[in-house]
Amino acid sequence: xxxxVLMAKPGLDGHDRGAxxxxxxxxxxxxxxxxxxxxxxxxQIVHAAIQEDVNFIxxxxxxxxxxxxxxxxxxxxxxxxxxxxxxxxxxxxPAGDIPGLVDAGIEAVFTPGTSLEEIVAFVKERVxxxxx
Amino acid sequence: xxxSWQRQLAKSITRIENMEIDALAEMAxxxxxNSSIHVIGVTGPPGGGKSTLCSQLIQRLAxxxxxxxxxxxxxxxxxxxAILGDRIRMQALGANPNVYIRSLSNRGHTGGVSSxxxxxxxxxxxxxxxxxxxxxxxxxxxxxxxxxxxxxTLVVAVPxxxxxxxxxxxxxxxxxxxxxxxxxxxxxxDLLYAALRESAQKxxxxxxxxxxxxxxxxxxxxxxxxxxxxxxRQWLNEEGRLVxxxxxxxxxxxxxxxSFMLQHHLDQVPADILATHLTRGEFNLLQRLDEVYRELIIxxxxx
Numbered sequence: 001x002x003x004x005v006l007m008a009k010p011g012l013d014g015h016d017r018g019a020x021x022x023x024x025x026x027x028x029x030x031x032x033x034x035x036x037x038x039x040x041x042x043x044q045i046v047h048a049a050i051q052e053d054v055n056f057i058x059x060x061x062x063x064x065x066x067x068x069x070x071x072x073x074x075x076x077x078x079x080x081x082x083x084x085x086x087x088x089x090x091x092x093x094p095a096g097d098i099p100g101l102v103d104a105g106i107e108a109v110f111t112p113g114t115s116l117e118e119i120v121a122f123v124k125e126r127v128x129x130x131x132x
Numbered sequence: 133x134x135x136s137w138q139r140q141l142a143k144s145i146t147r148i149e150n151m152e153i154d155a156l157a158e159m160a161x162x163x164x165x166n167s168s169i170h171v172i173g174v175t176g177p178p179g180g181g182k183s184t185l186c187s188q189l190i191q192r193l194a195x196x197x198x199x200x201x202x203x204x205x206x207x208x209x210x211x212x213x214a215i216l217g218d219r220i221r222m223q224a225l226g227a228n229p230n231v232y233i234r235s236l237s238n239r240g241h242t243g244g245v246s247s248x249x250x251x252x253x254x255x256x257x258x259x260x261x262x263x264x265x266x267x268x269x270x271x272x273x274x275x276x277x278x279x280x281x282x283x284x285t286l287v288v289a290v291p292x293x294x295x296x297x298x299x300x301x302x303x304x305x306x307x308x309x310x311x312x313x314x315x316x317x318x319x320x321x322d323l324l325y326a327a328l329r330e331s332a333q334k335x336x337x338x339x340x341x342x343x344x345x346x347x348x349x350x351x352x353x354x355x356x357x358x359x360x361x362x363x364x365r366q367w368l369n370e371e372g373r374l375v376x377x378x379x380x381x382x383x384x385x386x387x388x389x390x391s392f393m394l395q396h397h398l399d400q401v402p403a404d405i406l407a408t409h410l411t412r413g414e415f416n417l418l419q420r421l422d423e424v425y426r427e428l429i430i431x432x433x434x435x
Contacts, residue, residue, distance in 0.1 A: 002212065002213065002214075027213035027215050028208070028210070028211050031213045032214045032216060032235075033213070034216045034217075034219060034235050035215060035216070036219055036220060037219075037220035044223070044227075048219065048226070050138060050139050051142055051233055052142065052216075052219075052234060052235060053142035053145065053146045080139075
């Protein structure tokens with residue numbers, strides 16, 4: 001059954017080429033990817049994720065706001081009873097920030113230079129773990 | 133934030149989309165002839181403004197009503213995956229608790245929608261929505277299945293995609309209950325209007341296809357379009373036309389479910405062995421199918 005992923009751009013960052021490249025790679029791996037466009041709030045992202053019943057949310061942020069916005073998404077998912085949705089992130093994220101994000105519930109962070117194969121593999125392997 | 137009933141609905145839709153047998157069995161009990169909902173189909177060429185138009189319609193209707201929207205995008209012919217991008221045009225609707233929006237892949241179905249769409253409609257109807265808007269994929273001339281599913285079908289046309297001969301051809305232009313001439317601020321809209329009026333507008337059984345001009349991105353022409361939509365619904369309410377429409381939707385579902393069931397069972401047969409027999413001409417599949425279906429129809433006649 002197709003894996004459903006929401007690719008989202010939280011915050012005011014206006015660059016979505018990266019998000020689109022990842023979306024296409026996931027599509028090419030047989031997944032259904034909902035892309036909701038630029039300048040989304042964490043509330044809008046979680047709202048869409050629930051209506052779309054996605055398995056994953058991919059958050060892309062290039063403006064440096066990841067430390068506040070990414071954990072907010074995870075928190076909102078929890079308060080809505082949707083913590084089964086797996087969150088991963090990418091963008092301009094300093095290596096030093098990654099442990100904090102992982103602690104806050106972002107399961108993987110893919111910084112520039114990550115291969116698309118790696119991202120696809122993460123999603124597929126995570127689904128297998130969920131089903132097991 | 134969407135309330136828990138929205139989460140429940142979302143999960144039901146997923147199970148139906150994935151053709152889970154128990155989910156399909158549950159929804160078969162839900163009626164399609166619910167007369168308190170109006171199902172509006174929106175179709176037209178890619179880039180014609182369907183999503184923007186749908187967003188405007190939803191916004192107006194959701195001021196006083198509960199509105200659901202099913203937005204269909206095509207799947208990849210190579211991977212089976214899909215980019216579902218209609219929701220982008222609907223960002224303004226995010227916070228409205230009266231609105232439920234769901235993006236669907238057509239999963240290879242060639243009619244413009246997905247094969248489970250009528251089954252999904254049964255579930256939507258059971259949640260008390262006043263309207264359900266179904267947006268097809270960017271459609272070509274022969275993607276016409278939406279007309280068998282929706283109560284009112286809007287065909288969106290835009291200027292400069294062809295001349296009067298295009299308007300004269302068969303297919304998608306014939307299924308319109310209402311024509312929407314979107315991007316009506318572009319030059320060429322008068323030619324489009326004339327071509328549709330001359331070659332595509334129909335008068336049938338007391339309904340003449342209205343030609344509504346809109347500039348969806350600005351929100352103009354939307355109130356007039358909604359007035360035509362409501363008039364069509366009133367026309368459907370007469371002479372039992374609405375029930376006939378819902379029967380057509382049920383017929384679409386029959387074909388889709390049959391096809392799915394056949395595939396489901398065939399998947400369990402060692403396909404290789406069956407294929408070998410068929411290639412060698414050792415097995416008359418057609419005769420077997422004929423026997424099986426004849427038995428099925430007789431038993432259905434006894435329902």
